[in-house]
Structures are given as structure tokens and as C-alpha cells.
Amino acid sequence: MTLAEHIRGESARLAALCTACGGCVRACPMTPYAAGVAEAGAEAVAAGMRDVLRDGPGTPAALAWIGACTRSGICTPACPEGLPAAFMLRLAQWRAKGALGEAPRIPVKEDAQLSARVKAFARLTLTEEEQARWL
């Protein structure tokens, strides 16, 4: 199985079980940082997230919420259906970032220098032997 197949399969499976009740949105501590969520309402935002999992475009508020997810995880115990809501947000974030080949719908913040930076710090904090064995 590929990661893309895993993302597609889990998205479809979990979207089919989601009732878009909005419990996950109401539990989320990041909604103050997601434009339009309060105005749209929890149910509509959850439905928009579910739409992204179903290959749909989502809504601006749902995409803002997906983009603001920092993996707090308290949406999962808040789900009355017992679904892994935090993982659903992770799936939605992958999809909204364009992981499956579509154009990104939320900002993608990639550090193009990450690997070089990690190694630059390693040269300062690890011995040459540690770098050879641990990197």
C-alpha cells in the first residue's frame, strides 16, 4: 500500500462514519485562530472538513480550521461517534495541502532548508563520531 492509498482509504472510511455533528469543532482550542469558523458554526465547519475527506472542495471556514490544526487531539474524545477526529484532521490537512497531487488549498509551510539546518546544528552539538553513528 502507498501512503496516498492509505490517505484515500482512511478518508473515505472515516468520512462515511462522520455525522458532522460539530462536536470536534466545539472542542477545538484553535478555532479562535481560524477565520470564519465562529460565523459558520460548528456543524457547517465539520461538514466542510468531511467534504474534504470525500474529495470535495470544502468551505473557506473548514479550510481555515483544517489549516489551524496543531494536533491538540482533544477533538477525538469529544466525538460522540468515537471516531479518531484528530486523525481525520490530519487526513484533511494532507489533502488540503495537496499531498495527493491537487493544488494546495491551505498554506504549505515547508522549510526548504530543514535538512541542512539539522545538520548544521549537529556539527555544533555532536562530536564527529556521534554524527557518524547517530545521523
Place this chain on the structure above:
Amino acid sequence: MAVIQDRAVFWYGCNMTRHGELVRATAAMLEAVGIEAAPAGGPAHCCGSPKDASARIAEGMARRTVQAFNASGREAVVTWCPSCHMNMQDSMAPVTPTNFETLHVTEALWARRDRLAPLLVRPVTARVLLHAHHGFQGRVPVNDLVPGLLRLVPGLAVLDHPYRAPGHMCSALAGVPGALEDAQRATLDAAAATGADTLVTIFHSCHREAVTLERPGLPVRNWIHLLAESMGIPAEDEYKAWRNAADPRATIGEARIEAAGDVAFARLVEPELRKPPVL
């Protein structure tokens, strides 16, 4: 909780290379409690999350990491980074089958606390507040395990406060305008409310952000620094000294910078060390 094996990989992640002393001290602690843990991290052992926008690239990075761990023949992978840990469970192992169990370092040390406690011989006199997040607690109860481990240290008082920052690490908050600033203010308020004299971080990315909150009467330390001090394991927090220095280049020293590569330092390291604090 997983059965703890005696031979493991200590998967410290990517950005922990800022804190070599934490990698070194944690590996020494695991060994001291009977877990021979080979550190592995950096770009060659990536979970793939830096390439979230491409499933194909992320999968390739993650697959290479899982295959390396499988080939190591070690029965367990002890994680440090909550992102790596969750990615192993959510997207790495389901795609590339593993022949090891995955557990977090807090679980490993807690499971061996009967061996750890006698090694914590030096008192560390401090009243500490843990900088805790909501995230990851549902996977691994780090907000309970770390205080539990710290309470084994003689002289250390762990204070309680209900505040939990959103997200799973501060690096995630840093990407959302206003979120890290709010979390840092709330953390300082919680420290003041409890009368803490030390702020303690759990994860590396929180430590990286929180060291700038250090002020007279409120040093910022990682939980491993405290355990290491009690065990007598050297673990000087150089990153904190560099980040809070008026001139990090002078603090590090030109000879060391030259040895590490002056161009890379100037381009990749120095801007971070000179970045204005969030608060």
C-alpha cells in the same frame, strides 16, 4: 503500556540536533535502566512530515526510516518527538510493516522507574511548573509521566496548574499567527500563579521557543536536564545560552563556528539564534 525491550533504537527525530546534550543524556539514562538504545535521527531517519504536501515524497522518506529500523534487528523504537511517534502509528507503520514496537521515552523510563529511582541521588532543589500541551496526551500520557518521573528526584517539587497549551508542541503553534504568543503569555501567568521557580519543558520544540522566556527567578529547563543533574550526567544547555546571548557568535566562539562551517552557520543557524523573542 508496551513491554519494554532491552535493545532499542532511540529515535530522537530531526530538530533535536540543536540539543545534542539531550540526545546524549537520554541515551545514557536509557542505558542506565537497562535499555541499550542506539540513537538515530536527522534527515536520514525522517518521519516524512516535513513533506506533508507530497504523499509520494513523504512516503519515500518514511519508508527508508522504517526499513532502517527493521534492519537494525532491535525489538523496539523509543521515540522522543511526538510528531515522529504519531506519524509512526498513523502513516508509517500502516504503509511499511514494522518488526519493532514503538514506545515513547517517557513510557520506557517510567516502566523502568524502579531502576531509575536509585540513580537519582543528587538533590535538585526547585519548584517546577511543567509546560504542557493538550496534544499527544491522548496517545502517551506525557503530562502525567513526566511529573511522575520528576517526583522521583529528591528536592524537586512539581506544581500543578490546569493550563494546557493547544497543539502538541510549540513548533506547531508557531505556524499559526498569535497562537504561540498567547500560549507563552498563559504559560508565564501559570508560572506566576503557582509560584514556580523553574519552567520545565517536555519536548525539544517547546524548549527551543521557551528558552527566551527565561528571566531572573524563572530558569527554563527540560525535564531531561533535571533528571541528568540528579544522576550526575553532564547536560549543559548550550542552545539556551546561545539563544539568549546578546552575541551568539561570540558565545559559541569563532573556532567552533569555523569547525562547523562558517557559511552554514551564518545562513542556517545564526538567524534563528538572533530572532527576536515572541514575547
